[in-house]
Amino acid sequence: MNESWWHMGGYAVYVWTSFGLTGVVLLGGALLSWSTLRRQQRDIRLERDQDDDA
Amino acid sequence: MMRIWNAVWAREWQLLFRQVQDLLQPLIYFAMVVMIVPLGVDPSDDALGLVAPAVVWIAVVLAVVLSLDRLFRDDARDGTLAVLLTSPTPLWWVLLAKLGAHWLGLGCLLGLAAPLAGAAYGLSATASGVLCLTVLSGTLGLVALGMVAGALTVGVRNGGVLVAIILLPLYVPLLVFGAGAVATVQAGLPATGPVYLTAALSMLYATLAPPLAAVALRLSYD
């Protein structure tokens, strides 16, 4: 990967912004949904443990 | 079936005449939109002629969207809707009557007002005529789609903007063909294609809307 590859023939801004945006959206979406699931699971475990203790 | 139709039909017209503002207010709104647009542009005939089909059609769309509230508002409030949902009457038949009454009431008013607006924008007689045609037939489709959207949002607080958000993308084809027909005529070409398409789309929507709206209403009350 030499200098000119990063340069993308002068279109670096457009190409890298596109790929970067895509990466951010895909990864960000996945992380967001993942954390929602985790939160739900955590809350339910909490309730269950509280009720078990009670 | 016919007895039900007649009963619903009579009731709808009674309601319309009793609350004339439900028809007049959208009409006034239409006139106002048509009036203020030239104030934002160069009011020369050329410039206005270019935007006339779009502006008039968009004003029609906005007026229809605003008028949709009355379709289910009163019936939801006074319990008629609940009765209809539990009665053995086929709901879609009732809704078809509602659709017809609302269209003939508002659609025809707009259909008469539109060519007047067109004339105010310097449209030729032929173009205004085509405008009248497409608005008359197009409003059927607009109200049909609007009825489904209204049925989906019965009882939602401040549902007005939501209905508009839902409806406007769905209105694109009618707008394109309706306004496009007038633009075609302005360019000197025959507009039979888009005029028929507008009418055909409206018929399609009018056929699909009553059963879909019935499903949507049942969902709201389940």
Add this chain to the structure above:
Amino acid sequence: MWTWFHRLSSPPTFYRWGRTLQWVFGIAALLLIVVGTYGGLVLAPADYQQGDAFRIIYVHVPSAWLSMFVYMTMAVAGGVALIWRMKLAELFVVAAAPIGAAFTALALLTGMLWGEPMWGTYWVWDARLTSELVLLFLYLGVIALNGAFEDPRRGARAASVLALIGVINVPIIHYSVEWWNSLHQGATITKFDSPSISKDMLWPLLLNALGFMCYYGALQSLRIRALILSRERDARWIRQAV
């Protein structure tokens, strides 16, 4: 065959099997997208006319394809939800809408970033882009409708109806926008229809497209599982399954 479909459509079953789906789709997506992107950025030869800017298609086209694909699956799920009253299908619709909106937005943004260096303008009112924009608003409508109700069940079912209406309209919208575009053939003749593409440029595109689809599968499984948990909070099976 229908028995496993029936069984899968029960929330507890899907919650369990969805975990496998998540990981299988997720890993497949990762592999496909990594290889596809590498192929697109490094291996594929630069385009004769567009130089290296054409590489944007490796994210633009898959996003656009997915924006349509997600809508189709969402509409099918909406139909299933209404006809068979399947709760899971309702959840499918609710989970899918934001994903579809994201892909549509990506397609639009990458399309704009491609258009600027190539044709000197960020936005052009051509049939493809305009249709894509309308599609974005269709998605936003579904999302807004779903969120307008306090009762999530009612919201999910309303969203299902809307998704179904939308899908009937999508081909009509496409056709009407194309007609409109041909009517007003204005200053810009868009070249967003890329010319036939050579094979050594095509394979990364297909890999990425497949990868995006697997990503959709993984994300859907994930999101539906989360929705199941939030909807079925009070169900007995939940406590054991989590």
